[in-house]
Amino acid sequence: MISVPRWLLMALAAMFSGYHIVLGVSSLSTEVAASPWPIIVALVLYAVATVLSLWPARRARMPDWLAALDLAVGIVLPVLVTSQLDPSRDNGYATWYVAAVGTLMTIAAARRQLVVAWAGVIVLAVQTVLWAGPLALGQLGVIGSLVWVGIAHMLSAALASAARATRRYAQAEREAAAWQAAQDAHLFEGRMRLAQTQRLASPMLRRIADGGHALSDVERAECRTLEAAIRDEIRGRMLLTDAVRAAVRHARDRGATVTLLDEGGIDELDEAERDRILSQLADVVERTRAERIIARTAAEGSPVAVTVVGLSGGNGETVESEDAEVELWLEIPRAG
Incomplete structure (x- = not known):
């Protein structure tokens, strides 16, 4: 031209x-x-x-x-x-x-x-x-x-x-680049989650596949813990760090039921803010003695980043159990 x-x-x-x-x-x-x-x-x-x-x-x-x-x-x-x-x-x-x-x-x-x-x-x-x-x-x-x-x-x-x-054309190019970046990020995250799942489950799956080996009660409990950890990798997404994983594992070892639900509310935060929020989440999960712990990300426009609920008592595993008592209610703010 x-x-x-x-x-x-x-x-x-x-x-x-x-x-x-x-x-x-x-x-x-x-x-x-x-x-x-x-x-x-x-x-x-x-x-x-x-x-x-x-x-x-x-x-x-x-x-x-x-x-x-x-x-x-x-x-x-x-x-x-x-x-x-x-x-x-x-x-x-x-x-x-x-x-x-x-x-x-x-x-x-x-x-x-x-x-x-x-x-x-x-x-x-x-x-x-x-x-x-x-x-x-x-x-x-x-x-x-x-x-x-x-x-x-x-x-x-x-x-x-x-x-x-x-x-x-420039706007379309920017949108296409953003879409491609999102797809690459999802693909990378999927591969990372798959590698994490394989690392967690492969040893136990080999033992299960061994026909001559009967699982003990301890191994069955370990299987349930692994299943919960794999579920965390799928549903927890950005809520997971090494500190959060360790705190959740300790809570489950003492018999607590932990549910992590990431609905995309903290995806847009920068790494420093996300580390601050997740460090606080790991500390709360580590310290609470609640029998059931639910951590969920808030909506993207909310001033709250993560809501943590701890329940004790009751005979069910749902939040709506009438006999459950709220032992912990914490809203971790989006901005420090």
Whole structure:
């Protein structure tokens, strides 16, 4: 793709505008104009409007006040110049204002002030017809000014459409990259969980698979503990660290039932905040003497990160057991 530097376009526009000023100044040396002063005023107004319009700015779109100034200059220029000219004569370079207004309105169109640009050249066309008749539209170059504004309009619309498409493609690329990163993270996490499960369960599974080996009560209890640990790896996800695993194992060794439920409430936290929360969770699980411990992540928008409930008594393993008494209720805050 070939890109044209912005400064080069501005330099070309400045050269065209300066050429119109040169033509206007040269027309003062002729005897075509009745008085040079209105033309001098027109030249000054055109030079000021052009400099302001081409002055480097951060925004590509021309400010509304500057567009209004350009439109005013585009309306005043023909009136000032033609007031000193005879429409029945060949005025030569004295009609420099036609190309000057066309150039100024083309700059406005290129800077996304399309309404102002079209209004300026239409007023120029109407003024020309009223001053010298319809045939003057072609003779003085008004049609060329209309064409240039039309070209600038089409280019501006095409560039705006390309910019919108570029933003859409960039957004789609970011979303695709985020989706791919999430998929890779899920795949990595799945492999890590599978490796952890295999490390925990493989020795016991080999003993179970050994047909000549009868499991003792201790081994059966170990199987239940392993099954709970594997369930933690599946349902606990981000709640698990080495400290949490050790605290949960100690709680189960003393006979407590521990349930870890990660519903994604702490996925977006940074590593430091998550370590703080999980360190507090491990400490609570280690210290509590409750018979059943439930740790669950809160909703993502909640100020609470993890809720820990400890129950004692009752004859069931559900939180809703009427005989269970709440021994522990702790909400670990999301922010330290």
